[in-house]
Amino acid sequence: MEKPDTPELVLEAGRSSRHYWQDLWRFRELAGFLAWRDIKVRYKQASLGIAWAVLQPIVQTILLTFVFGKLAKMSDGGVPYGLLVLSGLLPWQLFTGAFNGAGNSLVGNAHLISKVYFPRLVVPVSALAVALIDFSVMLVLALGACAFYGIYPGWHILLLPGFVLLALVIALGAGLWIGALTVKFRDFRFITGFILQIGMFVTPVGYRTDILPNWRDLLALNPLSGVVDGVRWCLLGGRTELYLPGLASSVAIGGLLLITGIWYFRRTERQFADII
Amino acid sequence: MDLPAIEVSGVSKRYVIEHESRHDSLRDTLHHTARKLWRRFRWGSGFQIEEFWALRNVSFSIQPGEVVGIIGRNGAGKSTLLKILSRITEPTTGRIRLRGRVASLLEVGTGFHPDLTGRENIYLNGAILGMSRAEITRKFDEIVAFAEIERFLDTPVKRYSSGMYVRLAFAVAAHLEPEILIVDEVLAVGDMTFQKKCLGKLQSVSRNEGRTVLFVSHNMGVVANLCSRCILLRDGMFHADGPVSEVVNAYIQSGADQTGQAAWSADDASAGNDRLRLHSARVISEGRVTANVPIDQDVAVEFDFSVLGSRRNASSSIHLFDKQGVWVLCSGSSSAELAPGTYRHRVRIPGNFLNDGLYQMSIILLTEVTNIQVHIHEAVSFTVHETGVGREEYGGVISGCVRPILPWSMKSLPPHQPPL
Numbered sequence: 001m002e003k004p005d006t007p008e009l010v011l012e013a014g015r016s017s018r019h020y021w022q023d024l025w026r027f028r029e030l031a032g033f034l035a036w037r038d039i040k041v042r043y044k045q046a047s048l049g050i051a052w053a054v055l056q057p058i059v060q061t062i063l064l065t066f067v068f069g070k071l072a073k074m075s076d077g078g079v080p081y082g083l084l085v086l087s088g089l090l091p092w093q094l095f096t097g098a099f100n101g102a103g104n105s106l107v108g109n110a111h112l113i114s115k116v117y118f119p120r121l122v123v124p125v126s127a128l129a130v131a132l133i134d135f136s137v138m139l140v141l142a143l144g145a146c147a148f149y150g151i152y153p154g155w156h157i158l159l160l161p162g163f164v165l166l167a168l169v170i171a172l173g174a175g176l177w178i179g180a181l182t183v184k185f186r187d188f189r190f191i192t193g194f195i196l197q198i199g200m201f202v203t204p205v206g207y208r209t210d211i212l213p214n215w216r217d218l219l220a221l222n223p224l225s226g227v228v229d230g231v232r233w234c235l236l237g238g239r240t241e242l243y244l245p246g247l248a249s250s251v252a253i254g255g256l257l258l259i260t261g262i263w264y265f266r267r268t269e270r271q272f273a274d275i276i
Numbered sequence: 277m278d279l280p281a282i283e284v285s286g287v288s289k290r291y292v293i294e295h296e297s298r299h300d301s302l303r304d305t306l307h308h309t310a311r312k313l314w315r316r317f318r319w320g321s322g323f324q325i326e327e328f329w330a331l332r333n334v335s336f337s338i339q340p341g342e343v344v345g346i347i348g349r350n351g352a353g354k355s356t357l358l359k360i361l362s363r364i365t366e367p368t369t370g371r372i373r374l375r376g377r378v379a380s381l382l383e384v385g386t387g388f389h390p391d392l393t394g395r396e397n398i399y400l401n402g403a404i405l406g407m408s409r410a411e412i413t414r415k416f417d418e419i420v421a422f423a424e425i426e427r428f429l430d431t432p433v434k435r436y437s438s439g440m441y442v443r444l445a446f447a448v449a450a451h452l453e454p455e456i457l458i459v460d461e462v463l464a465v466g467d468m469t470f471q472k473k474c475l476g477k478l479q480s481v482s483r484n485e486g487r488t489v490l491f492v493s494h495n496m497g498v499v500a501n502l503c504s505r506c507i508l509l510r511d512g513m514f515h516a517d518g519p520v521s522e523v524v525n526a527y528i529q530s531g532a533d534q535t536g537q538a539a540w541s542a543d544d545a546s547a548g549n550d551r552l553r554l555h556s557a558r559v560i561s562e563g564r565v566t567a568n569v570p571i572d573q574d575v576a577v578e579f580d581f582s583v584l585g586s587r588r589n590a591s592s593s594i595h596l597f598d599k600q601g602v603w604v605l606c607s608g609s610s611s612a613e614l615a616p617g618t619y620r621h622r623v624r625i626p627g628n629f630l631n632d633g634l635y636q637m638s639i640i641l642l643t644e645v646t647n648i649q650v651h652i653h654e655a656v657s658f659t660v661h662e663t664g665v666g667r668e669e670y671g672g673v674i675s676g677c678v679r680p681i682l683p684w685s686m687k688s689l690p691p692h693q694p695p696l
Contacts, residue, residue, distance in 0.1 A: 117363035
């Protein structure tokens with residue numbers, strides 16, 4: 001009768017494919033290609049290319065160092081203030097890029113979504129890649145700056161991938177929510193900018209949390225606080241304190257965001273092609 | 277017999293059109309929701325929602341290796357059906373079983389990025405269409421050769437001519453190897469030579485490789501040549517299914533917007549005087565009055581007129597114009613001495629003579645061979661429709677006012693000796 005190598009596929013209303021995750025795995029190469037396209041286009045179109053990825057954090061570091069270190073005179077705890085800021089900007093930029101990328105990816109790839117089938121999750125996931133590349137460029141810069149001040153990361157740096165992963169989990173979770181909502185309500189794109197503006201200040205990018213014991217627990221409600229603290233701790237070789245309850249809250253909230261994000265995304269993705 | 281490759285049972289697709297508010301912004305939605313709640317509270321009903329059924333209860337099945345055309349007018353639901361079959365959108369009701377790997381080609385060059393080079397776009401587009409990297413690498417040279425873009429492989433595609441762009445896009449798609457291939461109106465692009473090549477490729481895919489192909493086109497000629505079977509959709513509903521020639525004819529007849537007949541009242545000054553008067557005219561094909569004529573069928577035009585007053589030497593003639601207003605032909609009846617009374621003239625234009633497209637016919641009534649008594653411009657019109665006759669695999673436009681089938685011959689010659 002039926003040959004074993006011909007898969008049978010049933011399409012029905014409300015039937016989310018039972019092979020969704022298997023399908024997603026099959027389309028991993030597509031995710032790779034989309035990521036590669038985004039990276040390639042980004043560096044092809046901008047003639048300054050990589051310089052952009054470097055210039056932006058340098059300017060921001062100088063500004064934030066001036067505002068928090070010089071004007072607000074926040075304590076540096078014995079670490080050059082610029083390094084505090086740079087090591088905080090690193091994860092923050094990673095999050096911003098990944099969150100923006102994932103959030104806008106669906107609308108940006110509308111022409112694909114309305115013409116070809118693939119598990120839609122491929123799109124926001126592949127959008128994380130550009131942020132990761134920018135992050136690597138900036139990481140080299142940050143390590144160079146640390147070396148300049150004679151600060152070398154110790155064994156702590158080995159934990160960096162964990163914090164990067166955590167940042168991506170949070171960004172993807174939030175990005176899935178925003179991305180799926182943007183398909184229906186285009187104004188969520190503006191909300192993204194708003195969230196990021198506020199986020200910049202309620203995330204300890206320009207200051208260290210261990211000098212603010214009263215605010216620490218409140219800040220920990222922002223899942224990125226844990227990530228920023230963590231990356232700073234990795235890069236500065238433990239010269240700042242890693243607040244474990246904050247980290248735990250970060251992991252919990254990030255996980256929750258990702259799980260609910262996937263849930264909402266999966267629930268709505270079947271209509272994407274109809275309303276995008 | 278094998279299980280069908282595609283089994284569609286009772287598939288419907290509903291789109292909801294919400295009036296008054298398009299939920300494009302959050303503000304709209306909040307506003308809308310508040311009003312809806314308020315109305316429900318007051319009258320117990322929500323907002324007016326209009327439903328639109330793009331497809332209604334469509335069922336059919338397709339055996340492996342069949343090449344099936346789907347035809348229908350704009351809005352008949354063809355594209356919706358293809359979107360459902362390609363898994364881009366879900367059916368509202370019903371069920372579809374697909375047995376085999378499906379690839380769909382709803383658009384040429386989906387996902388091409390203008391800033392990437394031809395080489396890069398081959399990989400990207402291939403991946404989007406569902407090919408693996410290894411598969412693309414294996415077929416890369418074949419794709420490039422098919423598209424004839426070797427020299428421009430490393431040029432960004434935004435610098436390509438539109439012809440090159442389309443060739444490259446089709447070349448990638450043509451090298452997919454699914455068991456089921458779903459193709460939408462993608463051949464309406466590209467120059468004639470390339471169209472021919474594409475159709476040849478599609479044909480070989482189905483005939484030699486035994487793949488199932490589902491093909492949508494407005495070009496009846498292409499459908500007729502490529503497909504053995506055809507499904508006709510009308511207003512979202514399944515209308516006909518069968519051998520391609522029958523269904524194409526059903527499609528042509530289903531578009532009876534024009535009636536193919538005309539009548540003039542007895543006091544219409546343009547239609548007569550005290551000598552001759554034209555009453556009515558009609559276009560007849562395949563034994564009935566119609567404005568739609570298959571290209572390979574005869575078309576007859578008959579018209580009724582009266583001779584008034586006394587015996588007259590009367591004749592009539594027709595002028596035929598094509599859609600650009602080009603005067604295609606003139607033809608007249610022989611004149612005859614006619615007693616007062618009503619007569620019917622009939623002229624027959626053979627099949628396989630006119631080209632496809634719209635034709636307008638003027639009718640002239642004369643006395644004494646040259647005295648024009650009545651001249652009605654554009655008295656009747658009809659459209660000649662393509663059925664694929666004489667096309668083979670070529671899908672482009674066949675130019676000319678007429679398209680007669682002419683006798684051709686060939687003989688082989690001794691080897692040609694170029695002069696030294």
